[in-house]
Amino acid sequence: MTPLSGETALATSGSARVIQLSDTHLMAEPGGRLVGIDTDQSLAAVCRLIAQQEHVDALLLTGDLAGDESEKAYERLCSLIEPLGIPSFWLPGNHDSIWPASHPLAHYFRRDIRLSHWDIVMLNTQQPGEVAGLLAESELTALRVAVAKAIKTDRPLLVATHHPLMPVGCAWLDEQSVRNATEALAVLAPLGNRATVVSGHVHQDSVQAHRGVQCLTAPSTCVQFAPQSAHFQVDDVAPGCRLLVLHDDGQWAADVLRVVDEAFTVDLASRGYA
Ligand SMILES: [Fe+2]
Numbered sequence: 001m002t003p004l005s006g007e008t009a010l011a012t013s014g015s016a017r018v019i020q021l022s023d024t025h026l027m028a029e030p031g032g033r034l035v036g037i038d039t040d041q042s043l044a045a046v047c048r049l050i051a052q053q054e055h056v057d058a059l060l061l062t063g064d065l066a067g068d069e070s071e072k073a074y075e076r077l078c079s080l081i082e083p084l085g086i087p088s089f090w091l092p093g094n095h096d097s098i099w100p101a102s103h104p105l106a107h108y109f110r111r112d113i114r115l116s117h118w119d120i121v122m123l124n125t126q127q128p129g130e131v132a133g134l135l136a137e138s139e140l141t142a143l144r145v146a147v148a149k150a151i152k153t154d155r156p157l158l159v160a161t162h163h164p165l166m167p168v169g170c171a172w173l174d175e176q177s178v179r180n181a182t183e184a185l186a187v188l189a190p191l192g193n194r195a196t197v198v199s200g201h202v203h204q205d206s207v208q209a210h211r212g213v214q215c216l217t218a219p220s221t222c223v224q225f226a227p228q229s230a231h232f233q234v235d236d237v238a239p240g241c242r243l244l245v246l247h248d249d250g251q252w253a254a255d256v257l258r259v260v261d262e263a264f265t266v267d268l269a270s271r272g273y274a
Contacts, residue, residue: 002124002138003092003099007112010087012057012246016115019050019086019257020060020160020242022200023220025067025095026076034067035234036267039222042239043080045259046221050241053257056086058113062200062218063093063126063162071097074105089113092126093162093201094133094176111142117248118156121146125163125178133163133178133201140180143187150191156250157195159188164199166208166215171230173202185210194250198242204235205242205256216254218242223266234266 010016025039026032032039050056059081066073081088090108092099099109113120121142125133135143143159150157165181167174178184188195192212203220204227219240226235240258247253 003109004111008110009114012116014248016057016246018058018244020218022062022218023064026073028070028072035223035270037222037264042222045262059086059088060160061090063091064095066096069097094131118246120158123161125161132176159197161199163201168202168206169228188213
């Protein structure tokens with residue numbers, strides 16, 4: 001079952017500015033820590049960073065919004081991001097609770113976002129009880145519909161998921177990526193560079209490509225994972241987020257924004273979340 005439904009239209013200027021926030025890992029209680037980092041504090045720092053940007057049209061929150069499947073985390077998430085005054089759209093990750101369609105925050109769980117020149121489709125990769133991702137038939141159908149529409153209208157398409165569709169070079173994380181990613185990439189392939197995918201879960205900035213489709217991952221707003229690591233390994237890079245500038249001709253530019261006004265200390269010796 002997917003909680004994602006409906007469509008939101010946002011009027012944007014020639015170049016839409018979208019920020020991807022991922023893997024906030026807020027815990028049930030305020031001040032909860034992940035590998036030494038207070039995840040409320042680090043998200044607050046990233047929100048300050050966003051508030052300093054010249055203009056942002058939308059926020060995409062790509063999963064693991066809670067770090068412990070707690071519903072209480074979402075109330076604090078709202079209290080941190082709503083003051084930004086930017087429309088936000090949420091995806092669940094493997095650390096989130098299962099969101100029913102009747103969830104009190106269901107208005108954040110949109111399937112489609114129509115910008116003036118781009119379309120965004122949100123896909124749920126959460127598998128209840130599993131760490132790894134999977135696109136259920138409902139999600140593959142939504143992707144097929146979005147791709148068919150993009151071809152028909154000649155509009156560029158941005159796809160957002162929690163788990164990545166492509167390996168990033170970390171064996172322990174790549175084992176958890178979307179099980180049926182090959183099928184999704186085949187659906188996207190006819191769009192080539194008119195399709196772009198943004199994902200979370202891997203807590204690091206990466207860019208891969210499949211037949212012209214660029215697949216990006218974002219840093220976490222809390223703990224970062226070390227690139228090219230075979231086993232669980234955190235990194236001491238600052239919390240951050242991904243900025244996407246989506247131009248009206250289908251070109252785009254991406255950047256990573258990192259917190260510079262506050263230092264966070266991570267437990268580099270940690271061998272896991274527990
Ligand atoms: Fe995750």
